[in-house]
Amino acid sequence: MTATRLDGKATRDELFHDLAARVEVLESRGIQPGLGTILVGDDPGSAAYVRGKHADCARVGIASIRRDLPADISQEKLHATIDELNADPACTGYIVQLPLPKHLDENAALERIDPDKDADGLHPINLGRLVLGKEAPLPCTPRGIVHLLRRYDVPIAGAHVVVVGRGITVGRPIGLLLTRRSENATVTLCHTGTRDLAAHVRQADIVIAAAGVPGIITADMVKPGAAVLDVGVSRVEGKLAGDVAPEVWDTAGHVSPNPGGVGPLTRAFLIANVVERAERQQA
Numbered sequence: 451m452t453a454t455r456l457d458g459k460a461t462r463d464e465l466f467h468d469l470a471a472r473v474e475v476l477e478s479r480g481i482q483p484g485l486g487t488i489l490v491g492d493d494p495g496s497a498a499y500v501r502g503k504h505a506d507c508a509r510v511g512i513a514s515i516r517r518d519l520p521a522d523i524s525q526e527k528l529h530a531t532i533d534e535l536n537a538d539p540a541c542t543g544y545i546v547q548l549p550l551p552k553h554l555d556e557n558a559a560l561e562r563i564d565p566d567k568d569a570d571g572l573h574p575i576n577l578g579r580l581v582l583g584k585e586a587p588l589p590c591t592p593r594g595i596v597h598l599l600r601r602y603d604v605p606i607a608g609a610h611v612v613v614v615g616r617g618i619t620v621g622r623p624i625g626l627l628l629t630r631r632s633e634n635a636t637v638t639l640c641h642t643g644t645r646d647l648a649a650h651v652r653q654a655d656i657v658i659a660a661a662g663v664p665g666i667i668t669a670d671m672v673k674p675g676a677a678v679l680d681v682g683v684s685r686v687e688g689k690l691a692g693d694v695a696p697e698v699w700d701t702a703g704h705v706s707p708n709p710g711g712v713g714p715l716t717r718a719f720l721i722a723n724v725v726e727r728a729e730r731q732q733a
């Protein structure tokens with residue numbers, strides 16, 4: 451059996467087509483959304499993601515504002531840049547690219563963002579609103595995962611989803627989305643402290659691999675016909691490596707590859723969060 455590919459690039463193109471049309475409507479009403487990015491340091495992967503985000507803004511026709519800061523910047527100077535974007539009316543939503551260099555406090559930086567401009571949905575107030583079932587920008591990768599599953603008619607309601615990895619951008623928030631009444635999945639969150647990872651993964655109808663450990667999900671761990679989404683990012687000799695071993699394609703029913711799966715949707719839903727906020731404001 452060869453799994454059906456969950457094609458993130460084709461799905462992203464559909465989303466961008468729709469978003470570009472909505473941006474035209476906003477502009478015809480005098481509203482210009484603008485996405486800001488704050489990048490600290492010179493990690494080549496993070497720099498590439500930020501470049502991609504600005505290219506996406508140009509593609510859908512929204513403004514973009516870029517702040518690149520040196521790797522050794524102090525927490526105070528980072529906060530001053532955050533305050534600057536909080537106050538800039540041309541910047542309607544923005545992100546601090548993660549991870550930050552080790553000497554910086556990531557949570558303090560995220561908390562400093564004006565929750566109304568939090569394009570990532572990672573501000574504690576917005577995560578809290580999500581827990582309470584209130585309207586909030588949704589974290590981009592989890593939103594991309596739910597969209598991709600729906601786009602390919604992978605049943606979510608009643609499914610047992612096993613998430614591997616507890617990072618802030620994927621592992622922690624994805625359970626909040628998938629256990630909403632609108633999704634109705636049952637979620638198990640596995641991490642480095644989990645005993646017998648394989649036994650958990652074998653139970654899953656849907657596996658979300660976000661550990662950042664190359665090839666950690668092997669074919670013998672996957673229930674035949676399960677959907678497997680590879681969201682883990684590592685670099686092996688400079689090349690991107692996902693969490694899912696290639697043999698999984700012979701066992702799974704659906705696979706989202708890496709690259710070409712959830713990553714492009716992370717970018718698309720960042721733009722969607724900025725456009726939707728502008729739409730809500732004009733409404």
Ligand SMILES: Nc1nc2c(c(=O)[nH]1)N[C@@H](CN(C=O)c1ccc(C(=O)N[C@@H](CCC(=O)O)C(=O)O)cc1)CN2
Nearest residue numbers: 499545546547548549590619690709710711713714716
């Ligand atoms: N503030 C944030 N920081 C980070 C986030 C985030 O959502 N908000 N997520 C990741 C990085 N990320 C976006 O910032 C991101 C990751 C991957 C992709 C992507 O399109 N990947 C391509 C492959 C690209 C490559 O070859 O390296 C793919 O999957 O096809 C986009 C964005 C951590 N930081």
